[in-house]
Amino acid sequence: MNPVPANNPEEAYQQAVSGLIVAGQRLWQQGWCPATSSNFSRRLDDKSCAITVSGRDKGNLQPTDIMRVDLSGRALDGKKPSAETLLHTQLYLRDPDIGAVLHTHSVKATLVSMDAPDTLELSGLELLKAFAGITSHQSTLRIPVFDNTQDIAALAVEVDSWMKQHGTGHAYLIRGHGLYTWGRDLPETLRHLEALEFLLDWYWHHGLAARLQQD
Amino acid sequence: MNPVPANNPEEAYQQAVSGLIVAGQRLWQQGWCPATSSNFSRRLDDKSCAITVSGRDKGNLQPTDIMRVDLSGRALDGKKPSAETLLHTQLYLRDPDIGAVLHTHSVKATLVSMDAPDTLELSGLELLKAFAGITSHQSTLRIPVFDNTQDIAALAVEVDSWMKQHGTGHAYLIRGHGLYTWGRDLPETLRHLEALEFLLDWYWHHGLAARLQQD
Amino acid sequence: MNPVPANNPEEAYQQAVSGLIVAGQRLWQQGWCPATSSNFSRRLDDKSCAITVSGRDKGNLQPTDIMRVDLSGRALDGKKPSAETLLHTQLYLRDPDIGAVLHTHSVKATLVSMDAPDTLELSGLELLKAFAGITSHQSTLRIPVFDNTQDIAALAVEVDSWMKQHGTGHAYLIRGHGLYTWGRDLPETLRHLEALEFLLDWYWHHGLAARLQQD
């Protein structure tokens, strides 16, 4: 299990809050969290995580914009969790090694998600090695692409079903919506996210050029 | 009505000024207010608003670059209002719940505006939920596109006529010029603006790729 | 004539230096001055200007990276002026109202310059009004495009000859090289530059889309 390393629960929570605030500034500046979209979380222990409150400006998070939820997605401090909290907590329940989850909304992830097949396969790129466990550019990263829905419980079931069949993997896309990625801790998850945004940006431009060459 | 929350008119004005200065820095850094273009306003009460003075650098606004106008667009403090002030005040007059108006000039908004039909319809994107009152990606956001003119009074009449028929909506484009959006207060209006810029950027790239696929 | 407003020549020089340093930070951050390229100047009086020294990092200019030259391009302080100094001084000689000149190297200006006709004509865009003297989007901005050469004296003659025939105008492009623009003072020249970069970015994207539509 990968909680925040700390001497006590309050210190763990404060470290999770600081980490999510700094991550938000970094991700917003790259244009991946426009218009208060996106949500970020950090595991606190085997029963709870810290997560961003619904609808806050991710580029300028304040400590009051973070809350505690249990792993069924219920608020532990009276604040209103994001509707998508369940997509975070299902990952913490599925794999005790997952310590952080980031969900973002970039233009390129949105563009790719809308034309992509049900599973996006990426290979031949050195940056694939940014993902934990991948040691060669000749590996293939498989990213499932789910249809968007406002029924988050139903989407969580679909994600769960895919993962039971194919393994947890590193990330998934939701069509016209954004991406989810995760890792052992916040730095690893930020690394996965930056690698995904790079790969999706590459994929988009490469696809345009390939269409022109085929003409 | 959504004025700045404050104890007295002078405090309200100072808060409006601070809010517009910070908004300008944020929007300029994203490239949406080049070359002293764009203008921003904040309702002060039922009879007046604070608005940027004509021709100032929006990325580096000073308190003296903001002024007071009444809702017919007349200066209340001797400064020179932007020619487009009327497009702001007509919104405050139309709907007492409108508390802020932002007008920006991005490259993508300009590109989209020039090829767009008279009403741009956007649907199927999660980020539509950034607009007040939209709760599903399956909703459709309708954005009228007006022809550009230097006769701002005539344009205001055209905007008014459209809104009487179709409702106030969330935003409009002016061809080869830029966009207008509004909201209850400055944070909501910034959220609408970031969502629009995202959607127009997506729309532009999506349109290019679609043309290539049809070949 | 538009020198720096100051009480004495030394104060004027110090103000010119500060202005050029801040302009460099702003322009470098937008990606318009890569790899120590570009040069900037500010008129000091009717006989001299301050200009950036050859080959310095424009995003991090120090006071020692600025020098004085007379209007024939000769160093007044023993430093080495850029090879392109003559393209600045010819503008100060031609028009006493010119108070600043900026030369930058953006990717979009380079792309447009290489495919452009000998005179680029831009019209129908609100941002044209950022240029001094233009009051309607229906005006046409004419930007001559000169072939690149390492013989700067010859290029200066060609520029001069064009301006004698067509007027000084607001800007010119050099193919595969970059753009020159000028104005009464540094803020006006920065406004012209931001407007040009916007217009060239728009022109590039618009041209790509137009080619796709014609297919």
Added chain:
Amino acid sequence: MNPVPANNPEEAYQQAVSGLIVAGQRLWQQGWCPATSSNFSRRLDDKSCAITVSGRDKGNLQPTDIMRVDLSGRALDGKKPSAETLLHTQLYLRDPDIGAVLHTHSVKATLVSMDAPDTLELSGLELLKAFAGITSHQSTLRIPVFDNTQDIAALAVEVDSWMKQHGTGHAYLIRGHGLYTWGRDLPETLRHLEALEFLLDWYWHHGLAARLQQD
């Protein structure tokens, strides 16, 4: 030989560390070092260099993220060097005038590298003059493009063989991976890197437009 100018080895190392940290911030902000990718080095003397430790966040390097290696790539301080250290040290061994090496992973370099011929030839652009020894835009810059491999020793042999035949040059690309460039010191190498990123960005967009024109 171009070591860091300093009074003693410890001062030289500290200067190399500071220089690499500042370079990392600058390059990361431009999006060229995503997801802890990339590595940077600075010659210390004729037998060793300072180099970034494997897998650190290049936008936020700490002094402990830099290490010393000898020119056969062996750690001199017990830290773990990047797998690609050999590609740095072979340059210091080949040419005593090389004082710094930068390796980055931008989207545009990756895109260009995957479709490029075995030698990319760039000419006709003023920014070519950013490379040491190039004095005209009419020069041609030749950049070899090597296939990617996880066998860095084999790649180093291939690089060496190319350089024996064609000269050391200024830079090379690795397909689907990134670029290497070098120079006398860190400022010159940063200048080469910014020029390369400009040229590859230009090359990508120019290639797209050229394909559209041929249709």
